[in-house]
Amino acid sequence: MEAAAPAFGRPRPVVKPEKPAGDSDDDRDSPSNQHLLIKEEQLESARTEMGEVREENQRLKMSLGQIMKDYEALKMQFLGIVGREAKKLPEHNKEQQQRPHDDQTEETELVSLTLGRYPMAEKKKAVEEKNINGGDKEEVVKQALSLGLNCKFEQESTAATVKEANSPNRSLTISADHETKEDAGETNWPPSKGLKTMRSVDDDALPTNPPKRARVCVRARCETTTMNDGCQWRKYGQKIAKGNPCPRAYYRCTGSPTCPVRKQVQRCADDMSILITTYEGNHNHPLPASATAMASTTSAAASMLLSGSSTSSAPNTTAAASSSSSSSSHALSFYSNSKQNFYLPNNSSIISSTSPTHPTITLDLTSNPSSSSSNPSTHFGKFPSSFPNSRYPFTSQLDFGSSRNNVLSWNNGVLSYNRNNHPTTTPTNNIYQNYLQHQRNTAMSLPHQQPPLPDTIAAATKAITADPSFQSALAAALTSIIGSGGTSAGTVKSSARGEQPLFQLTSTATTTTNKGNGCGTSFLSNITTATPSNSPPTGNMAFVPANSLPFSNPKSASASPGDHIDLTN
DNA sequence: CGCTTTTGACCCGCGC
DNA sequence: GCGCGGGTCAAAAGCG
Ligand SMILES: [Zn+2]
Numbered sequence: 001m002e003a004a005a006p007a008f009g010r011p012r013p014v015v016k017p018e019k020p021a022g023d024s025d026d027d028r029d030s031p032s033n034q035h036l037l038i039k040e041e042q043l044e045s046a047r048t049e050m051g052e053v054r055e056e057n058q059r060l061k062m063s064l065g066q067i068m069k070d071y072e073a074l075k076m077q078f079l080g081i082v083g084r085e086a087k088k089l090p091e092h093n094k095e096q097q098q099r100p101h102d103d104q105t106e107e108t109e110l111v112s113l114t115l116g117r118y119p120m121a122e123k124k125k126a127v128e129e130k131n132i133n134g135g136d137k138e139e140v141v142k143q144a145l146s147l148g149l150n151c152k153f154e155q156e157s158t159a160a161t162v163k164e165a166n167s168p169n170r171s172l173t174i175s176a177d178h179e180t181k182e183d184a185g186e187t188n189w190p191p192s193k194g195l196k197t198m199r200s201v202d203d204d205a206l207p208t209n210p211p212k213r214a215r216v217c218v219r220a221r222c223e224t225t226t227m228n229d230g231c232q233w234r235k236y237g238q239k240i241a242k243g244n245p246c247p248r249a250y251y252r253c254t255g256s257p258t259c260p261v262r263k264q265v266q267r268c269a270d271d272m273s274i275l276i277t278t279y280e281g282n283h284n285h286p287l288p289a290s291a292t293a294m295a296s297t298t299s300a301a302a303s304m305l306l307s308g309s310s311t312s313s314a315p316n317t318t319a320a321a322s323s324s325s326s327s328s329s330h331a332l333s334f335y336s337n338s339k340q341n342f343y344l345p346n347n348s349s350i351i352s353s354t355s356p357t358h359p360t361i362t363l364d365l366t367s368n369p370s371s372s373s374s375n376p377s378t379h380f381g382k383f384p385s386s387f388p389n390s391r392y393p394f395t396s397q398l399d400f401g402s403s404r405n406n407v408l409s410w411n412n413g414v415l416s417y418n419r420n421n422h423p424t425t426t427p428t429n430n431i432y433q434n435y436l437q438h439q440r441n442t443a444m445s446l447p448h449q450q451p452p453l454p455d456t457i458a459a460a461t462k463a464i465t466a467d468p469s470f471q472s473a474l475a476a477a478l479t480s481i482i483g484s485g486g487t488s489a490g491t492v493k494s495s496a497r498g499e500q501p502l503f504q505l506t507s508t509a510t511t512t513t514n515k516g517n518g519c520g521t522s523f524l525s526n527i528t529t530a531t532p533s534n535s536p537p538t539g540n541m542a543f544v545p546a547n548s549l550p551f552s553n554p555k556s557a558s559a560s561p562g563d564h565i566d567l568t569n
Numbered sequence: 570c571g572c573t574t575t576t577g578a579c580c581c582g583c584g585c
Numbered sequence: 586g587c588g589c590g591g592g593t594c595a596a597a598a599g600c601g
Contacts, residue, residue, distance in 0.1 A: 236592095241591075
């Protein structure tokens with residue numbers, strides 16, 4: 001995206017490429033030379049731009065190359081270590097291990113992520129450039145890191161079981177992009193639209209009507225009142241929308257007193273099991289690791305939306321970052337290297353509609369839960385990469401932990417959705433408990449960063465975690481992973497009875513977009529909008545999520561009344 | 570005691 | 586201008 005960003009991001013006096021018409025015009029000797037001159041100028045500038053872009057591309061390519069090298073090297077190291085570890089560890093209860101999967105996954109992931117670390121420096125650069133070129137608002141907080149790393153998760157030890165079902169490699173592409181310029185856009189929200197009366201009176205007396213905030217709507221099956229997305233929400237209102245027996249609830253983020261983020265939750269009238277959550281705005285404060293996934297997703301979506309793209313993708317759309325040979329797509333090449341494709345959950349789809357009111361993008365993850373056995377790949381549609389006019393790729397990683405019956409998980413880069421309507425199996429609680437227990441006990445002994453790890457890993461981890469940017473990225477990545485991990489834990493339950501190891505690893509997905517111009521990027525985390533340096537703990541925080549995991553949070557503010565929703569059913 | 574939820578009132582944009 | 590519907594406020598109640 002870097003490449004593209006500059007080119008398209010900044011509405012410079014660039015001539016729109018599609019207007020080669022200019023040439024024809026020239027021929028036409030229409031009116032005055034002025035016209036010609038102007039055209040020429042435009043051409044000139046365009047060329048210049050092109051040149052710049054190319055240069056940048058080159059640079060980025062090189063960076064990428066190096067990154068990849070590093071990555072490979074580290075990967076090897078990692079594998080070696082892991083292998084050793086695996087041997088060392090007498091196999092704990094296999095069962096437990098499986099569950100802890102999540103844990104392990106996390107850990108694994110962490111390490112994996114480590115591999116991607118180098119990029120940071122480079123990426124930063126990229127980011128900077130981006131900012132320069134594309135940052136609409138200079139406010140771009142530096143914390144906005146854009147980094148892309150590609151990791152593969154090899155769950156050697158743990159995954160042994162899983163392996164069968166899943167190929168050993170999972171790759172996770174992460175790209176944190178803070179800059180979500182959209183922020184700017186969204187940030188506007190504060191100008192409380194209406195209430196000028198007594199409410200926000202002075203501030204911006206004239207809110208210059210901000211561009212409407214983008215909204216991201218997520219549809220997912222969920223039993224609980226609200227999806228546990230890791231954020232803290234306070235309910236501030238409830239209304240019964242006409243045409244839907246179910247009340248719509250309004251929540252506000254309490255992460256920060258000034259956080260503009262809001263969400264409204266409502267059940268689908270047609271299918272009560274579907275929960276429709278609409279997010280609006282970007283967080284202006286650090287988020288718990290567990291919350292970054294959703295946040296990044298929404299912001300990414302918002303970005304995409306705002307960038308002006310209308311999309312509606314069908315499940316089977318192939319996004320694939322087909323290698324657009326153009327030099328302008330490093331991102332793509334990056335991905336292609338890793339030969340990764342991103343998938344959305346089964347028939348999940350993304351639809352962005354710019355309604356008069358608010359531009360809204362909808363992620364529909366509700367599609368049929370159908371059998372998730374056998375070939376996952378068959379059930380999944382590749383992520384639609386086609387965002388017509390968008391220059392921002394869109395990411396989708398969601399963890400809806402709260403649901404007991406649903407499971408979203410990523411396997412091998414594929415997101416699988418599992419729905420278990422028959423809670424006949426072991427109660428979630430047990431699993432949860434086990435999970436926790438396991439966490440405490442087993443987790444420690446696992447190849448974590450904490451305990452007896454080979455220095456290598458420890459060192460690597462340290463080093464990595466030291467880098468703030470990385471932290472953010474990591475946090476995001478882990479978040480998503482973990483978040484889903486929680487989910488997966490839930491899944492475990494379902495798996496308990498099944499043979500399908502689908503749930504094992506969950507990670508986030510990112511998508512790449514490479515439209516005609518091919519600048520694909522996945523960006524997944526734009527972690528916080530506003531806290532650059534605060535994130536230090538993030539790296540570590542990533543592991544905290546245990547608490548914030550989707551598992552039912554008894555206390556979670558928003559989740560309390562639980563089933564309360566008695567829908568008319 | 571602090572925080573969240575509940576809930577009716579209020580505000581505002583929009584269509585008629 | 587009026588009514589409707591969506592969204593928000595804020596007082597009161599509930600909870601740990
Ligand atoms: Zn927030």
